[in-house]
Amino acid sequence: MGIHGNATCVMNYDGAVGYLLGEEHKGLRTMFIMMNAARLGVAVQGLSQGTVAYQNAVAYCQERLQGRSLTGAKHPDLAADPIIVHPDIRRMLMTVRVFQEGARALAYWAGLQVDITRKHPDPETRRKADDLLGLLTPVMKTYFTDTGFTATNLCLQCFGGHGYIAQWGMEQFVRDARITQIYEGANGIQALDLVGRKLPANKGRAIQFFFTVVGGFCEKYENNAALSPFVKPLTEALERLVTATQWLMRHAISNPDNGGAVSMDYLYMVALVALGYQWAQVARICENQLSNPDDDSFDRRFYQNKLVCAGFFMDKVLPETMTHLARIEAGADSLMRLDAEVF
Ligand SMILES: Cc1cc2nc3c(=O)[nH]c(=O)nc-3n(C[C@H](O)[C@H](O)[C@H](O)COP(=O)(O)OP(=O)(O)OC[C@H]3O[C@@H](n4cnc5c(N)ncnc54)[C@H](O)[C@@H]3O)c2cc1C
Incomplete structure (x- = not known):
């Protein structure tokens, strides 16, 4: 379909000799x-x-x-x-x-x-x-x-x-x-890796740290009026992600199909919050850079344009977290109900 400059071919190792690399039983790792x-x-x-x-x-x-x-x-x-x-x-x-x-x-x-x-x-x-x-x-x-x-x-x-x-x-x-x-x-497998392995590993330590990083930023700047158009939507999106995580913890063990069914929506929520965090950081740097109106020693338009883009992300992209949360809370029921043979 594409990447025709890439020499893609099938390689069969039938009858080939295998050599152990690294320690036994640690191959996958x-x-x-x-x-x-x-x-x-x-x-x-x-x-x-x-x-x-x-x-x-x-x-x-x-x-x-x-x-x-x-x-x-x-x-x-x-x-x-x-x-x-x-x-x-x-x-x-x-x-x-x-x-x-x-x-x-x-x-x-x-x-x-x-x-x-x-x-x-x-x-x-x-x-x-x-x-x-x-x-x-x-x-x-x-x-x-x-x-x-x-x-x-x-x-x-x-x-x-x-x-x-x-x-x-x-x-x-x-x-x-x-x-x-x-x-x-495949991307579906990445979503399973996130929900099935990365999330529960060490009792959720990684996602909790991610919440601390993003939540810490939101708390630090919650009363900053200039940053409010960026920090407020990020805070709300983070709250939705926390709700989604709690939903997963409650419902994925009782019915493993729930974890699989919502894995992609959950991955998208993490991605959107991570990107929102980056855009809020961009906005913080731009506001800081532009804070002295008399300073024209740099290209002010570059920073002003970045702020417009950060605003677009908050207005038009980050609200997707609402849809993902609604889908997550609907679980696996309607997804799994049709018998395989009627597809
Ligand atoms: C151009 C090209 C170059 C490649 N280069 C390399 C290379 O250099 N080396 C190499 O080793 N491989 C290579 N691959 C192989 C590639 O990594 C695999 O095609 C890819 O990982 C998907 O595996 P699969 O094709 O077996 O799909 P399958 O595993 O059959 O998956 C089919 C679909 O089912 C879904 N699926 C499968 N299992 C589950 C599950 N348990 N739960 C939910 N959904 C599931 C998948 O998400 C996917 O949508 C290449 C492939 C292509 C097309």
Whole structure:
């Protein structure tokens, strides 16, 4: 379907000699050292596909003339306005933009955790970073690749018919991005890893630490008026995630199908809160940078634009946590009721 530059083939090891690598009975654990790094790599691959598609879509939307702005012609001298004036085109571009900028911040944060696990002198700090990384790996792998694929698709849509044909290269981004949702463990399996392994491990220590990190930020800035448009929605989304976690703890043991049925919604909630946390951090840095109105020693518009994007994420993306929570609380019942043979 895609990645034709990659030499993919089937390799059969029938009759081959196997050599023991590492200790006996520790094979799976050893393999996961490679696997976790690869999953973060694939996460960034999904994000990158979304980013290159975005760059192409922005260039096209600035140039392509079609229709007039709903609020009156923006370029009356031209035969039509460039399509970037249209709200629906904005919806697609902004959705992709806040995904890829937020995801990039989260990827850097995860990279920082990798460094801490390897180099920090304090073992407790190393352990906490390792917990966070373990929790975030399946979340980033799935959210970045699902949304990376969606991003390539939205950017193709910005091209209209020109997106569908091969000439502009947009359909290739869609085809190439699709594999990232499958290899290094299909995304459904990542969600099971999160709910079945990462969440209950060490009595929920990793998710509790994640709550402490995000909740601590929200508490610290809860009375900061300038940051309120970012901190308030993040606090509410975090509360929803806590409710979802409690629901899982209560209902997944009594009926294991509940855990499987809601695993993807739960993963998305963790991802959205993690991205919301990154965007709130971005807003904090921007507000701080812009706090002196007389200081024009830097590009003020860069920081102002970041604040607009942070606001879009809070208004238009983070509310998805409400839908995910509603789906989680509906459990597995309607999902599992049809007999397999009637599908
Ligand atoms: C282009 C390409 C390159 C690849 N490169 C490599 C490589 O270099 N090395 C390598 O080892 N492999 C490679 N793979 C294999 C890849 O990792 C697997 O295809 C992938 O992990 C999914 O496994 P599967 O195909 O067996 O799907 P299956 O395990 O059959 O899964 C099918 C579907 O069922 C779902 N599913 C399966 N089990 C469960 C469950 N218990 N609960 C809920 N849902 C479930 C999955 O989420 C998926 O949606 C490559 C694949 C492709 C297409």
